[in-house]
């Protein structure tokens with residue numbers, strides 16, 4: 001088994017500097033500095049990856065009953081991070097992707113990409129203390145170059161990864177209890193990219209299973225400088241879970257996107273439709289008729305002043321969506337009506353400003369939603385309490401650079417991904433979409 005390095009990242013407030021280094025031959029023991037597992041003082045965990053070219057780590061923080069975060073652990077992913085280009089203005093968005101980390105809560109699994117070493121690592125989440133991860137098997141080949149996004153199916157027995165560079169492909173895996181990721185056949189993307197990809201135009205963004213697990217959808221950006229090149233959606237029917245097999249050929253449908261940078265994919269509950277962050281605005285794509293060319297319709301809006309609206313998340317409490325623009329550093333709350341038309345409900349500027357708002361995730365705590373935001377320009381995660389539509393309040397900005405430095409771990413604006421595991425999983429019983 002791949003040797004794993006466990007570092008424990010101490011809380012900025014409570015901790016003493018010390019490094020716990022564990023190189024186990026077999027499954028690693030977890031090194032817990034503040035042992036939450038014996039108490040009920042936290043109810044879930046949040047994860048991001050450091051994405052450092054010198055070594056990639058998943059960092060966890062516990063989520064308290066008040067929604068607030070405390071730094072907890074870091075574990076090596078057995079690989080290295082990556083940067084897709086050298087444009088300083090866009091260095092905040094090194095992967096141009098949504099979902100470099102995926103969590104499947106019911107099966108207690110977490111998967112992460114290693115963009116610089118072309119591998120995917122699977123972990124088991126400790127259900128008693130979900131800030132603690134243990135690797136399942138070693139890093140699995142990603143099938144191509146520069147993996148940037150992963151997705152579990154809803155059943156939790158299959159994972160797909162997209163590789164956005166020259167050897168661009170989608171690679172799916174069935175999940176074996178102790179060997180981990182067992183690759184099936186890969187399918188090429190034919191995006192004519194370089195390795196690593198040169199820019200955000202014409203690159204992949206995200207991979208998601210449809211809510212009924214029958215297909216996999218990949219979002220590919222267009223190029224706003226090429227009129228009419230608004231990006232496209234690639235989809236493959238799932239033929240078998242084990243071995244993980246997609247149909248031989250992708251269905252490729254133009255994405256009717258308003259900003260030509262279709263990026264995120266947030267399903268709209270109960271509808272065959274999803275919301276997409278799209279550079280200068282958002283789109284709602286309706287695939288009620290299907291995913292073939294010409295079947296996908298859009299209702300889209302511009303968000304005034306936005307240029308890099310990319311990530312999105314949905315809140316049950318407000319019934320609205322939240323999209324993040326990482327260059328303008330704002331979050332826009334979007335309402336989607338019964339006709340699937342989006343409108344702006346409110347905008348928020350996470351403190352202290354210029355945060356580089358990136359990936360978002362929502363956790364439900366005793367019927368109350370909290371929005372978590374990756375803020376790479378201030379090496380932080382922000383927390384916003386959601387009290388209803390157009391009623392969000394920022395309650396925390398937690399900077400990870402100090403607690404990380406105290407255990408010799410680098411966290412910079414290359415940090416990426418945001419996923420959540422909650423101990424109480426009753427929220428999972430609410431189905432996302434039509435089965």
Ligand SMILES: *[C@@H]1O[C@H](CO)[C@@H](O)[C@H](O)[C@H]1NC(C)=O
Nearest residue numbers: 189190191192193202220232
């Ligand atoms: C990539 O290049 C091939 C061969 O020139 C072409 O058929 C294909 O359409 C190109 N793909 C994209 C997404 O432009």
Ligand SMILES: *[C@@H]1O[C@H](CO)[C@@H](O)[C@H](O)[C@H]1NC(C)=O
Nearest residue numbers: 199200201202222223226229
């Ligand atoms: C993106 O793809 C389009 C269509 O193939 C092409 O015309 C354009 O030059 C590409 N843009 C970049 C930045 O590679």
Ligand SMILES: *[C@@H]1O[C@H](CO)[C@@H](O)[C@H](O)[C@H]1NC(C)=O
Nearest residue numbers: 230256257258298299300301
């Ligand atoms: C998307 O929808 C908007 C209106 O909702 C429309 O104006 C626009 O033309 C559509 N975009 C495309 C590429 O069809």
Ligand SMILES: *[C@@H]1O[C@H](CO)[C@@H](O)[C@H](O)[C@H]1NC(C)=O
Nearest residue numbers: 326327328329354355356377
């Ligand atoms: C990121 O922070 C730097 C200062 O550290 C600032 O100059 C820059 O404008 C910020 N970027 C964004 C997108 O907010």
Ligand SMILES: *[C@@H]1O[C@H](CO)[C@@H](O)[C@H](O)[C@H]1NC(C)=O
Nearest residue numbers: 386387388389390391392393
């Ligand atoms: C937001 O929610 C809080 C808590 O329920 C409430 O006190 C406040 O009045 C609400 N604000 C608005 C503008 O609705």
Ligand SMILES: *[C@@H]1O[C@H](CO)[C@@H](O)[C@H](O)[C@H]1NC(C)=O
Nearest residue numbers: 052053054055408409410411
């Ligand atoms: C952290 O980054 C600095 C420079 O940015 C580098 O010199 C150092 O080796 C890095 N440390 C680790 C542990 O990656």
